[in-house]
Amino acid sequence: MMQWSKIRAIAFDLDGTLIDSVPDLAAATNATLAQSQYPPVTEALVRSWVGNGAQVLMQRALSYVSAMPEDAPALQALLEQTMPQFMYHYGEHLQKHSLLYPGVLATLQKLKQAGFKLAIVTNKPHGFTVSLLTAFGLDGLFCEVLGGDSLAKMKPDPMPLQHLLKLWQLDESHLLMVGDSKNDILAAKAANVMSIGLTYGYNYGEDISLSNPHAVCENFADIEQYLLS
Numbered sequence: 372m373m374q375w376s377k378i379r380a381i382a383f384d385l386d387g388t389l390i391d392s393v394p395d396l397a398a399a400t401n402a403t404l405a406q407s408q409y410p411p412v413t414e415a416l417v418r419s420w421v422g423n424g425a426q427v428l429m430q431r432a433l434s435y436v437s438a439m440p441e442d443a444p445a446l447q448a449l450l451e452q453t454m455p456q457f458m459y460h461y462g463e464h465l466q467k468h469s470l471l472y473p474g475v476l477a478t479l480q481k482l483k484q485a486g487f488k489l490a491i492v493t494n495k496p497h498g499f500t501v502s503l504l505t506a507f508g509l510d511g512l513f514c515e516v517l518g519g520d521s522l523a524k525m526k527p528d529p530m531p532l533q534h535l536l537k538l539w540q541l542d543e544s545h546l547l548m549v550g551d552s553k554n555d556i557l558a559a560k561a562a563n564v565m566s567i568g569l570t571y572g573y574n575y576g577e578d579i580s581l582s583n584p585h586a587v588c589e590n591f592a593d594i595e596q597y598l599l600s
């Protein structure tokens with residue numbers, strides 16, 4: 372049976388959950404597009420493309436500006452050529468305009484102090500993830516940081532959550548996933564662990580409650596009501 376009182380470990384998504392990273396992702400996307408003589412795209416579009424890692428973000432951006440289908444061989448070739456450029460530009464922009472969402476640091480500190488094991492499970496590449504956590508002073512809070520390139524599969528696959536269960540020798544009922552995207556909730560369901568959906572992040576313009584998490588919160592601090600009493 373799923374119960375809040377059984378939770379001992381919490382996996383947090385990064386982009387759209389802890390950090391509003393879209394301004395810098397958009398700047399890096401546009402710098403990369405400019406190198407191939409494509410026009411810039413809006414931040415709102417980039418927001419609707421984030422969620423499946425850096426490569427899929429660029430794939431969606433290139434498909435949009437070139438009008439080629441995402442799976443066209445010519446688009447794949449262009450993607451291969453531009454990915455190193457995107458990785459360079461995102462490294463340059465990483466935390467220029469990205470911000471922690473309100474309440475994130477205080478709530479994470481309270482949860483850690485209360486004895487929960489905390490992890491990051493993001494689709495963002497691991498190197499950028501570690502740099503961002505350090506830049507925002509969050510690096511000491513997490514015992515495990517899994518990026519989109521840490522394991523063979525990323526969310527919505529359950530592999531990263533199953534990795535944590537095994538690593539920490541936890542029962543499924545002990546782990547909670549907190550995220551802003553249906554990828555987070557799908558991964559949690561596939562791993563048979565509880566989930567909380569946050570409404571303020573990026574979810575392809577969809578309502579996170581449509582993914583049926585165990586709870587939906589409008590603010591990060593609202594997760595405390597299920598975990599601290």
Ligand SMILES: O=C(O)COP(=O)(O)O
Binds near residue numbers: 385493
């Ligand atoms: O990099 C992405 O596409 C999204 O990353 P997230 O899993 O932290 O939301």
Ligand SMILES: [Mg+2]
Binds near residue numbers: 386387422551572573
């Ligand atoms: Mg996210």
